[in-house]
Amino acid sequence: MDGTGTGGVNGMGVQSSGEWDVIVVGGGAAGVAAAIAAGRQGARTLLLERSGFVGGISATLPWLGFHDQDFQRVVRGLAGEFADTLAAEGHASPITLDPKCGSLVAVHPHYWKVLALRLLREAGVTVLLHALFVRAIVERVEDAGEGARGGVCTRVTGVEVESKSGRTRFDGRVVVDCSGDGDVAVSAGADWEKGRTGDGLVQSPTLVFRLGGIDDDAFRKACQDPSFAYREWFVPYPELFARLAERLDEVDVWVLGGFAGLVERARAAGDLDIPQSRIVGVKLSTPETPHEISVVMTRVLGLDPVDVGSMSEAYGRVYEQIPPIVRFFRDYVPGCADAYLVEIAPMLGVRESRRIVGDAVLTADDLVEGRRHPDDVAMGGYHIDIHRPSGTWVSSTNVRAYGIPLGALVARGMSGLLMAGKCLSATHEAVGSARVIPICLATGEAAGTAAALTALAGGSEVRDIDPSAVRRALLAAGAELGVRALEVHPDAEKWPRLPFDDAESERAAESATAAADAELLRETAWLAGA
Template sequence: MKDIKTEVLVVGSGAAGITAAIAAARNGAKTLLVEYNGFLGGISATLPWLGFHDRDYRQVVKGLCHEYVTRLQKMGGSSGYVMDPKCSSLVSINSHIWKILAMQMAQEAGVDVMLHTHMVDTLREGDRIAGIIVEHKSGRQKILANMTLDCSGDGDVAARGGVSWEKGRTADGLVQAPTLVFRIGGMDKAAFVKGCKDKSLNYREWITPYPDLWKKMQERLDATDVFILGGFAGLMEKARKDGVIDVPQTRVVGVKLHQADQFQVVMTRVLGLDPTSVESMSNAYIKIYDQIPQLLEFFRRYVPGCENSYLLEIAPMLGVRESRRIMGDYVLEAEDLLEGRVFDDAVSMGGYHIDIHRPSGSWVDSRNVKAYTIPLRSLIAGEVEGLMMAGKCLSATHEAVASTRVIPICMGQGEAIGTAAALAIKNKTTVRNLNIQRLQDQLDVQGAEFGQSIGPPNQKAIDEYGQLPMEEPPTEGEMDAATSDQKHWIR
């Protein structure tokens, strides 16, 4: 087949890739987006979006991501921003409307789109990544590009191109537990809220120890359709003992969505996944599809207001929280987030807590962070020219990516690399030699946030929604009864 030539090539159209492609094209680069699914958005098209704000309720992700939220709202496809003391903020979206909007915006920007196209190899010329090889129904094809942006979530371009990467935690290489999310409908919201107000059920474990926060949350429950759940441990334990569920999860985890009777269930999981092994991924699906009917039964029998709930939709792809992290010119660390570091070459921001779905246990490990910046260097692949990355596969440690991985923060990174790639091409230079001030000025014009305009803590919102302490007590759940059974492990 005929080779394709483009200026900017984006591999993967998830939160990071769709945003990178639109930003590159809007900045004048001929841009091609390659995606192996038949829709744009990756896993962002299956979940509510968390973490637009920091713990002081300042909006740390703006720009293109904010434009998505605004346009989704106009299309009746989102709740708008809802503040939350643990996750800072969330936006409940209609997945289908987001897929429509993502395609519309890609078309408006002039992005060329290749769907059902699998990147299978990387073209490397010396120390430069020159493009990729793809396979699709029409055959095998070479795509050459001035700049390649790896937004595959798995760092596929980097790995095939011989660029260094790491995976999982340092001690044992295990990645965060994955989840296939699904949505249920038919909930009775009033009865569900009544259950959440029953303190003995402990629907939100983070909040329960703080009476003032608990009171504020309770007051809002009737007024909002959108709120997060992480609790009901007693109900889960009872169902496990009754033999109704056998999943390596001990809490109800999910989000009450803006559609009045719908709930996003984030509770299936397996342990020991290798997201870069087809055998491991296939085994994960086999185990998880077996868990879904158990969880549906659990909701109907145990969760208040869910007696008549039914399965609405299973996400089209397994939610892999963590995969290869490409090693770049700088490796973002937990300390950078905990201290709220401001880098000279900051190009985007985050403020979501470090949220680790335990690789070898149930529930999560969590650490609150300050608003932090993301440096351009952590988005430039090390050792080579012509390759940048954003989203799950940015250059960060296992701990740091547990914060940067949420959808808005991935989108912020995507906008930064798309803009940087286009500017570098326009100025006939490399991204490493790009004038950082010029890039930051352009991001500022686009309304993106990289620390230049977040301002002081939003005291009004802190008073209204409350704030958790920076240091919270550790959670339990490493190797508990729910996770110790070998059958939940994939080896």
């Protein structure tokens, strides 16, 4: 905006752009949903995104976790609208079940960006791209209510953004932090945590890429061969694997998590030297993307996602891993002899960063026990899926369908500030489930709805809004809050289910991982400057 725009330029050389009801910072899955939800409620809404497109990492990955491991539908609302609309237009697969991830949808990455912008515009949202968040604008409020610390509360009243147009100030009644890193909340002075207890290391990130030229029949047959163990969680359960293998004849999209023997053979031959010991990814098929695999094998150990030097080094490392992984697929994986690189994601997939401490904190026990809360505004059911911060493969804990309370989206000690997506208030373990795309869409929709209701009531304090009003608005919009019995997918009985207490799978995975991990401990040395 130029200096002649609304508000002009203030004394500090920062342009002012009037007041908004809701400002959403970050245009990934959570931010897109938050902005659309707020706009549909009638709030004057601004979405700020640093890239030249919206959707973030959700525009590069299949979407996992619409259902829990009992194949009950736990995410609907905007997430379901996006998936259904794309599928109806031929740009996404139908929902396919998966015994570990619940369910998944393969989404055409570019048509998802198109749809997201279209729905934002239809909701009346103003979208500013290439707009980099700089700092939160705050004021101190004395004798504040429930959200105060020591009788004083920090109220977020807006944000400053840097762009080609210069530094601009945007004032707003409520700000929703969907930055993924909790940038707004941290700038405002909110409490935060990062990484696992003890060493602070976060889940290893991945730069996703797509391979084309896959011989679907040959690759499917390899996946159906138990000797390849394409889905490693089923190794201790041969009867369940046989049922799973049968299902591959009837689906075009399925999750990959195995082939450890092939990776080990390539490593022993000197053909593959990466900090991953499995083929991880998704066999894709949409009308525009047949014969493809989304590869989720690159990884960096020891990353600090909020340190620019660490992030820059991480990009260098993951880009170097892609050519040898492509060669590995061609030389070792059945059906992939003619595989070729289609596309590399435009950004690193950071699974975990800062987590803002909220009025409530979502824990692993909440997930494992399937706890519900009176102020639940979203649900999840994806397993606790932790891509190990200091090793290969993943650690997994099965969960029950669980609720996400509004308090986990409200920053403790703050007024006028909500957060959604992977920077919500949760432990390291809990965010291993709540970070996946459909759940981020659900928490974004909840935060945007709560922000709009707060702003339209003339305030900035979300705690003044009755959570039941937020719940009613979400239910009216089609969100799933578990008010009635969760709907079981009609194909549920056709799919095998892993035991809830799946110790056998975890033990098998640990055994197959130990040797590779011992080799890869050197990968964390760069964090200390070695």
